[in-house]
Amino acid sequence: MKLWKRLMCICRRRSPWLFHLNAGSCNGCDIELVAALSPRYDVEQLGARLEGSPRHADILCITGPVTKNSVHAIETVYGQVFAPKAVVAIGSCPATTNVFIDSRTLDGPLARHIPVDVYVPGCPPRPDAIIQGVVHAAVILAERGKDLPPMPQSESAPQEVQP
Amino acid sequence: MNLATALARLLLFPGVLFAVPVAWFFLWVERKAVARMQGRIGPPFMQPFFDFIKLLGKETPERAGIAGTLMKLWPVVAVAAAAGAVGLLPVLPASGGFEGDLILLLALMEVPSMCIIAAGFSSRSIFAEIGSVREAVLSVAYNVVFVLAILSIAAAQNTFRLEALAQRPAPLLEWFAIAAILGCLPAKLHLNPFSLPNAEQEIYSGPMTEYAGAELALWELAHGLEWVAGTGLVAALIAPHLASGAVAILLFVALCCAIVVLLSALAAATARLAIDTTVRFYWRCTLIFAVVAVSSMLFLRGRS
Numbered sequence: 001m002k003l004w005k006r007l008m009c010i011c012r013r014r015s016p017w018l019f020h021l022n023a024g025s026c027n028g029c030d031i032e033l034v035a036a037l038s039p040r041y042d043v044e045q046l047g048a049r050l051e052g053s054p055r056h057a058d059i060l061c062i063t064g065p066v067t068k069n070s071v072h073a074i075e076t077v078y079g080q081v082f083a084p085k086a087v088v089a090i091g092s093c094p095a096t097t098n099v100f101i102d103s104r105t106l107d108g109p110l111a112r113h114i115p116v117d118v119y120v121p122g123c124p125p126r127p128d129a130i131i132q133g134v135v136h137a138a139v140i141l142a143e144r145g146k147d148l149p150p151m152p153q154s155e156s157a158p159q160e161v162q163p
Numbered sequence: 164m165n166l167a168t169a170l171a172r173l174l175l176f177p178g179v180l181f182a183v184p185v186a187w188f189f190l191w192v193e194r195k196a197v198a199r200m201q202g203r204i205g206p207p208f209m210q211p212f213f214d215f216i217k218l219l220g221k222e223t224p225e226r227a228g229i230a231g232t233l234m235k236l237w238p239v240v241a242v243a244a245a246a247g248a249v250g251l252l253p254v255l256p257a258s259g260g261f262e263g264d265l266i267l268l269l270a271l272m273e274v275p276s277m278c279i280i281a282a283g284f285s286s287r288s289i290f291a292e293i294g295s296v297r298e299a300v301l302s303v304a305y306n307v308v309f310v311l312a313i314l315s316i317a318a319a320q321n322t323f324r325l326e327a328l329a330q331r332p333a334p335l336l337e338w339f340a341i342a343a344i345l346g347c348l349p350a351k352l353h354l355n356p357f358s359l360p361n362a363e364q365e366i367y368s369g370p371m372t373e374y375a376g377a378e379l380a381l382w383e384l385a386h387g388l389e390w391v392a393g394t395g396l397v398a399a400l401i402a403p404h405l406a407s408g409a410v411a412i413l414l415f416v417a418l419c420c421a422i423v424v425l426l427s428a429l430a431a432a433t434a435r436l437a438i439d440t441t442v443r444f445y446w447r448c449t450l451i452f453a454v455v456a457v458s459s460m461l462f463l464r465g466r467s
Contacts, residue, residue, distance in 0.1 A: 011216040014207070042203040044194070047210055052368040053290075055224075055375040058217070082222040082375045146222065 012058070012084060013142040015047040016134060019057030021077055023110070025064030028124035029091035033061060036127040036134075043131050046138075054080040059137050061130075065093035065100045066108035078114045083146045086117040086137040090130055095119045115149035117141075168259060177395075178250035185416060186387025187211040189394070189423050196427035211387065218380035224373075230285045234373070237282040238381035244274035245388035252395040253329040254415050256404035260326040265317060268325065269310065272392050275385050276302050276351070279360065283370030294369025297438055298360035304445035305350040305357075311453035312343035316400060319460040329399040336463060340456035341400055345422075346449045348393050350441070352386070354426055356433035357441055365435075394419040394426075 020033055036043045037050055051057045054077045062074065078087070087110075092098040094110035110116055117140050120133035172178055190211040198205025226234055248271035251264050276298060283295030316337055317323050333341060350357040361369035371382055398418040404411055436444070 007216060008220045011213045012220065015210070015213040015217040039202040042198070042205075044198060044206050045204040047206055047213060050364075052363045052366075053372045055373060056368060056371070056379060058221075082224065084221065 009142045009145075013138050016059045016138040016141065017049050017051045017057050018059050018061050018134065019051050019054045019077070019081065020061045020063070021054075021074065023062055023064035023070040023074055023094065024067035024106075025091070025093060029063035029093070032124045032127050033063070033090060033130055036130045041127045041131060043134065046131070046135060048134055048138075055082065057081050058085055058141060059134060060085065060087045061090055061134070062087060062094050062110060063090045065097040065103075065106050066110050066113065067105055068107045071107050071113055074110070074113055083148055084141050084144060085148070086141040086144075087114060088118045088120060088130075088133050088137045089116045090120050090133070091125055092121050092123045095121060098123060112152055115152060117149070172259070173247060173250040177252050177254040179246050181254075182246060182249040182388055182391050183384065185419075186384065186391050187215070188416075189390040189419070190383075190387045192420055192423045193390070193427045193430075196424050197431045200428060200431040211383070215380050215383060218383065219377050221376040223376035223378060230287065233285045234282060235378065237278040237285065238374070238378050238385060241275040241278040241385035242381050242388065244271045244278070245385045245392060247271045248392040249388055249395065251325060252392065253325045253399050253404075254395070255411055256330070256407055260324055263323045264325050265313065265323045265328065268392070268396065269313060272351070272389070272396075273302075273306070275389055278385075279370045282374070286370070286373035288373045290367040291370045291372045293366050294360045294362070294372070297362075298370065300438060300442060301350055301357065301359055304442045305347045305449075308343050308445055308449045308453045309347040309351070311450075312340040312347070312456055315340045315453070315456040315460040318457075319463050321464075325399060330403055332403045333401055334463075336456075336459040337400075339452055339459060341397065343449055343452040343456055344397055344400070345425075346452065347445075348397070348422075349426055349429060350445070351393055352389060352426070355430040356436045358430075358435050359438055359441060362435060390423065391419070394422040397422055 020030070022030055035041060054060070058081070060078060060081055064070070066074065089095055089110050093100070094108065094116070097103070097106055097108040100106055100108075107113075118133045118137045120129050122129060174180065191206065191208060194210065195205040225231075248268055251260070251268045251271070253260060280295045280298050280302075283291035283298070316328065319334070319337060320328055320331065322328065349355070353359075353361050361371065366372075371379065374382060395415070398415055402414070402418055406414060
């Protein structure tokens with residue numbers, strides 16, 4: 001039983017499948033994520049693979065400052081990924097909302113909606129940094145197993161004051 | 164063939180016990196070959212094994228009703244049929260077999276593709292349904308050529324027994340039929356340029372969109388076993404048995420591996436075709452091959 005658990009831990013670490021979700025990104029980080037799969041960086045040598053369906057994925061890669069329109073999509077897709085799972089926030093936008101801070105079209109940062117495991121800062125981050133983030137997330141995921149981190153408490157939305 | 168030898172062939176050799184590691188090996192060879200041709204390093208040797216175990220350890224969704232039960236059933240049927248198809252392959256010389264096992268092999272090789280169509284429709288996802296429709300159209304297109312080519316070989320050799328086909332070297336005219344079979348394999352294995360049903364990113368993951376965890380692991384395994392069955396059939400038709408025992412097994416795997424690399428080169432060099440182009444290709448271009456194969460076989464039979 002212990003041997004099986006160790007084997008499972010190794011396999012989870014060596015086979016992180018990615019799903020990419022754009023939460024209102026400017027496309028800069030998306031291009032860098034694709035560059036990480038390209039011949040120069042080749043993330044497949046670590047066992048990672050970009051999957052078409054969130055059902056198959058282990059690691060959710062989210063780019064963008066979380067626009068109000070994308071909140072529902074983020075929550076749905078996070079629910080569609082089955083445990084064990086981890087979330088990597090790629091770029092400065094999901095971490096802090098970056099230069100779009102205080103915009104009325106945003107509902108960021110990402111950590112208000114789902115638990116984030118790894119932040120990869122940069123605008124955009126280099127592909128090597130993204131690969132390092134994915135590897136780090138794979139280690140977290142392998143150690144955590146099927147338990148999930150607690151969902152962040154949603155702050156009650158400020159009441160609109162009628163003049 | 165009695166029940167004991169049939170079970171041994173299905174479960175031990177060349178069935179599950181032999182075929183599963185070989186299936187993982189071929190999946191690795193395919194990914195590695197594509198990676199090398201694109202100037203990448205590619206996945207490590209154990210990657211298909213890691214993927215399989217990891218998928219076994221993932222949660223599987225609870226699904227209610229008949230559709231849920233069917234969705235659990237399809238991957239199991241696909242793996243069983245693909246393992247049965249591999250179990251019929253004449254890997255070793257004088258390994259038994261029976262008159263008509265070629266027909267059974269053809270039928271079993273078709274079952275995983277039927278399961279994929281059914282699985283896509285049972286999952287009720289719009290992307291899976293599009294993938295299933297594509298798979299259905301594709302299988303109607305390539306199977307005419309595939310079956311005609313195999314029939315022409317069987318007619319030329321006057322037998323439906325795989326063992327007998329594997330013992331003789333292929334005569335020159337039979338190569339038309341083998342070329343037609345090789346032309347159908349990319350469609351059967353969902354490779355570029357005919358990777359329409361599972362078109363990654365285009366329609367999410369096609370019929371597999373709603374599958375996760377252990378069920379997806381079984382689909383991956385069924386795909387690997389289909390690789391072994393498809394390339395093994397071609398290998399059995401191309402090369403006669405030269406050696407016996409372990410050397411014969413090694414030669415068989417090496418020949419299959421060469422076919423895998425050939426198909427991967429095609430996959431790496433091409434982009435996905437649209438469904439109408441694919442269907443036109445099979446009905447117009449490869450059908451000529453199959454007709455030439457059948458007519459040349461009839462010619463051969465008439466002369467002898």
